[in-house]
Amino acid sequence: MSSGSYRGAGAELLSKHGVSAGDTVSISIDGGETMTGVLMPRYESASDSYIVIKLKSGYNTGIEAAKIKSITKIAGAAGTAATKVTQQQQPSPPSKQEDVKLPKIALISTGGTIASKIDYRTGGVRAALSAEELYASVPELASIASVDPEVLMSEYSENINPGHWTIMADRIADKVRSGRYDGIIVSHGTDTMHYTASALSFALQGLPIPVVLVGAQRSSDRPSSDAALNLIGATTFAAKAPVAGVFVAMHAGTSDDAVAVHIGTRVRKNHTSRRDAFESIDVTPVALVKDGRVEMQKQSGIDLVPRGKGKLNLQSSFDSRVALVKYHPGFDPTLVYWLISKECGAIVFEGTGLGHVNKNLFGVLKEAAEKGVHMFMTSQCIWGRVSMTVYDTGRDLLDIGVVPLSDMISETAVVKAMWALANTQDLKKTMQENLAGEMSSAIPI
Template identity: 35%
Template sequence: MVRSKHNSVTRLKFTYKGSEFEGVLIAEDRDTYLVKLSNGYNLTIPRDSINILDRNELSGPEQSESERILSGKGKKITLIGSGGTIASRVDYSTGAVKPVDGTEFLRGNISNFEHFELELKILPPVFSEDMTALNWQTIARSVHAGLKDSEGVVVMHGTDTMAYTASALAFMFEKQSGPIILTGSQRSSDRPSSDAFLNIEGSLEFASTDLGEVCIAMHKGLSDTTINLLRGVRTRKMHSSRRDAFKSIGGPELAEYSKGGIKFKESYKERDDSNELRDKLESRVSLIYFNPILTNEDFETLAFNKRAVVLAGTGLGHVSNRFVPTIRQLSKSGIKFYMTTQCIYGSVNMNVYSTGRELISAGVIPLGNMLSEVALVKSMFVFANYDPDEVDRKMKENLRGEIMDREVPFGGETT
């Protein structure tokens, strides 16, 4: 185990391979010392090669020059930190990035800081990949509290599952009195080239509009010039590392922020006069990603004891014919099946081929161009909040803009 040397400073004077060095011990483990030399370089030195001449413990951490954030004047926005690289620093003991414990990282780094009265709430930090429905509910309640006493809320979130959280919030808020903006960063905020600050800057601007939707605000392109506002239930992380990873699927972004201000490009739902949070979520749901070697056994395992199963089928909404009897049988036992396309772009249409028609007759309900992950989250909301005889109708109903009735052959990108 690596032991952190964070709270006290150990100065070392030592020889290594015949040269004498001085430095600060950053970490040590069973085999090695990690030392920051007086010229700033780090050396990793095997324990059996180092000859320590002098070891000097200095008490207390070195003081940081940073100060606590001072709030500006203007519209009040609540900033919620839920984890992720956007509010993280390097952990020098393990070399990993860990969440910040304060807000000083914003100071001097966003240009509109003075324009807002900011209140920051830090939730117990969770890495994006560790988020569960319980975290969505915690965030939702925090957002709800934030909306009650501010104009809008910005949630800082890890990017990996940010689109899931955005969908969850979108469905859980039947009414919202201000914008709910999720933002993250693809380059952690301890890097000079981080995209975090412009993303936050844009998010604050979007959070002060009359928008009444849950949206994601991230870079439009590779330049630090423009931030896209994307409808949460139509958004997907489409690249593992680029800062413009988040894309609106099948339609354009709602708005853009740049130095010139905000430009809305699409119509949007305006904010409500009050808030209504329905934060119950059904956990007995699953998402099955069809592939040619998927077996009936796997399929049954994944569908076991679920109330709703979202299928990510091929093309227009297909899984192999070999699953039709299984689906028919499981449907009769009360499990609901919904079809989406793993093509990501485009809509399912199960009338074109016979397999699609057979799947429908076996009980599968097509969900148009709803994204697979969105359908999964929506089923959690619908099954927890509506009676069993209402769920199919609600799943097919366009509740938050998750279904696009029109996909136009111009203006958008397909990949």
């Protein structure tokens, strides 16, 4: 982190009050409000008329210089976390003393916005920061856990494919088997983080520790970035949670101080840009992480595995010969003939409502069934359970051999089918079994 000096109105203000980046300051604003935090360096992309402070929550906020009445220095850079940033530019291995006191966490970086910075040439965001830089830029982590960072890959998550899942699962298994870690964090782009979370849930069954995927909707050099808060939340959960398994930790709700932790197979990115884009589907989040505490939530229908009880069963292969087909009026049934010709192993339908498709597909679905293509039904409604015994259409589809997947979301279903096709003998049976919380017997209202 450079000292990145402010310019214009911001620079004048800081000079007037004798403060500089790294100082802990108390800022009094028009209207009587006071905000306390660490004065951050100026970002290249920021307006000259704003200054940015990192609040205690880990959240950065920009304050318009014109609205600032006064700035009081509470502590100089030397006495604050901001100094640690500089000190940890080249993180050194934690001391023996830290080893004893703090939980040990592995941080595996795969890319995405949480590890990205602005490309000043194009104005866009590029995957660039290393796990080391990330760790260095969120000094709060040092007080929660002894974090051991590693860059495994650097991919936008839209480019992540099943081959990457295998690499990630194998590397995580290595770290779990080393017995050195209390938890593992995987930083990941948000676009397909929920697909990867599903994939790791099936590939890494029986985990004795939490594996927590984390991302950011806004990059870490933007004032509104959720990178620090999310990383702190993920680390806290990985270090302290009483449960094991694969989870996703992201900004909760519209408040700026809580991170929600979701079951890896039951989470979906439901907004293109909001920081609270990730939501648990048909279940409540596992936990909220707030003020350094893990608040476990009451679950219905999902049995969480206690930390330390599991025995890892790594099955990290995936077979991509699975299609996800979303039905819509005017859908061309001949697509299914093409899938048969491609020797597709399984088709996951996103049907309408309780799990329906147009009756004009019945003919080709019968042919697909006869040719050994496994077919599964989920709902494009997203929430709720498919139920194919209510209407004629559903019963006809059951007769043809289309298998309903209860309340499994389609994204999880397609990943599970790719995993089951590579690792199990009876695809149909495996798809209907709950392996990693992907299906539940009760849906909370």
